[in-house]
Amino acid sequence: MAKSDQSAVISTVIALGGGQGKTLTTYMLGLKSSMLGFQTLVIDADPQKNLTDLLRVSIEATEPSLLEVLQADVSSENAFYPVPERENLFIIPADRALIKGQQYLAQVGNSAAVLKTRLKPLLSVFDLIVIDTPPQKSHLCLTAIGASNHAIITAEVAAKGINSLEETRELIEECRSLEAFSGDLVGVLPFRARWTGNFPTVDTRTNMELMKDKVNELLLPPLLESEVYKQALNYASTPSEINVEKADLEHPFDVLLHRMVPGAPKPPSEK
Amino acid sequence: MTKQGRQQKISASEMFAQRKAQSVNPRSDKLSDSVTSQSALPEDSSINSDVNQSKGDPALSLQSLQHELDALPKVTNFQLRFEDDLKGEVKDFAREQGVTPETLLQGLWTVIQKDHPDLMSKAIDEARIHKGRRSKAAELKNSITRLSKLLESL
Numbered sequence: 001m002a003k004s005d006q007s008a009v010i011s012t013v014i015a016l017g018g019g020q021g022k023t024l025t026t027y028m029l030g031l032k033s034s035m036l037g038f039q040t041l042v043i044d045a046d047p048q049k050n051l052t053d054l055l056r057v058s059i060e061a062t063e064p065s066l067l068e069v070l071q072a073d074v075s076s077e078n079a080f081y082p083v084p085e086r087e088n089l090f091i092i093p094a095d096r097a098l099i100k101g102q103q104y105l106a107q108v109g110n111s112a113a114v115l116k117t118r119l120k121p122l123l124s125v126f127d128l129i130v131i132d133t134p135p136q137k138s139h140l141c142l143t144a145i146g147a148s149n150h151a152i153i154t155a156e157v158a159a160k161g162i163n164s165l166e167e168t169r170e171l172i173e174e175c176r177s178l179e180a181f182s183g184d185l186v187g188v189l190p191f192r193a194r195w196t197g198n199f200p201t202v203d204t205r206t207n208m209e210l211m212k213d214k215v216n217e218l219l220l221p222p223l224l225e226s227e228v229y230k231q232a233l234n235y236a237s238t239p240s241e242i243n244v245e246k247a248d249l250e251h252p253f254d255v256l257l258h259r260m261v262p263g264a265p266k267p268p269s270e271k
Numbered sequence: 272m273t274k275q276g277r278q279q280k281i282s283a284s285e286m287f288a289q290r291k292a293q294s295v296n297p298r299s300d301k302l303s304d305s306v307t308s309q310s311a312l313p314e315d316s317s318i319n320s321d322v323n324q325s326k327g328d329p330a331l332s333l334q335s336l337q338h339e340l341d342a343l344p345k346v347t348n349f350q351l352r353f354e355d356d357l358k359g360e361v362k363d364f365a366r367e368q369g370v371t372p373e374t375l376l377q378g379l380w381t382v383i384q385k386d387h388p389d390l391m392s393k394a395i396d397e398a399r400i401h402k403g404r405r406s407k408a409a410e411l412k413n414s415i416t417r418l419s420k421l422l423e424s425l
Binding site: 047084090247 | 286
């Protein structure tokens with residue numbers, strides 16, 4: 001399905017802490033967006049290359065990756081690949097050599113502007129571009145933020161996640177004050193919320209209330225901790241593809257897509 | 272999702288299919304990067320000797336290199352999807368032999384066609400078994416998607 005005339009929505013998923021759900025969020029937004037028929041590009045901007053691995057994409061050391069795009073060795077048009085068995089979904093992959101992108105961006109000086117410039121040839125090709133970032137306040141993270149018109153913060157529903165949420169919000173505001181980011185913070189996605197039966201655990205409820213105090217209406221429906229997600233990742237699938245009864249687990253991503261992508265369906269009322 | 276009446280731009284699939292394959296200098300994450308552009312060149316002294324012979328004339332050197340390149344087979348992208356276990360085996364084996372998975376497959380294809388055509392029918396039988404498994408998986412995925420959409424509409 002070819003793209004409409006509108007320019008691509010570019011979202012970056014950020015958290016200044018490891019294990020906060022960034023890669024899972026990027027993965028799910030990519031899959032769900034492509035399943036809705038949107039031309040979707042995900043970008044792995046983390047040298048840990050977890051997103052590339054989850055989507056079962058493998059490139060040779062001599063094939064273009066995000067590193068070469070950043071360094072302007074290749075155009076972004078020559079560095080994306082189809083995701084296996086996924087119509088409408090493509091990836092600019094990474095491998096561990098992407099760490100050298102840090103050095104390059106540091107030398108350039110205005111790292112926040114680099115990826116934005118490199119993605120221009122793709123703005124008329126894709127409906128949605130989602131970028132997975134490394135969990136550090138690094139030049140790779142800054143260049144992803146600078147390229148985006150939407151930011152999504154993911155944060156584990158725990159003390160570690162709340163600290164990460166604070167630091168990440170400060171980073172976005174810092175980028176905004178330096179005019180490196182002029183987009184919207186679309187939402188804060190609570191990650192690994194724990195439920196027993198129909199109710200959150202005490203810890204989850206306490207931490208969700210703390211998050212709500214900090215971000216108010218930006219707080220999205222939580223992502224529940226579930227073995228189904230682990231199974232889904234093992235099969236490069238979504239929870240609903242593994243078990244149709246688990247479609248509810250994907251609700252936060254339906255909400256995000258509706259907020260970001262023109263034409264994305266409105267999900268059922270938030271649970 | 273498109274709006275009626277708007278002109279359609281090129282799709283990502285079309286862009287991917289139409290683009291020319293591009294190679295880059297081999298990447299490495301080693302701290303002391305010993306990979307240089309020279310190591311990406313095939314082991315062929317004629318390339319170096321061409322360069323040496325036409326040292327005084329860069330244009331001549333470029334021309335002779337271009338002729339040599341034009342004589343070699345063109346390489347294009349060929350996306351393959353493998354079963355996980357087999358992919359690991361092929362990659363490991365290729366790496367141990369100092370070749371790439373793609374060149375290993377090219378070698379196998381050439382040898383079977385040329386020297387062991389008797390093995391071809393066995394290979395095709397094996398391929399049909401693998402294809403059957405994939406078709407089954409695709410059917411199951413389609414059924415699951417259709418059924419879940421039906422349940423949503425109820």
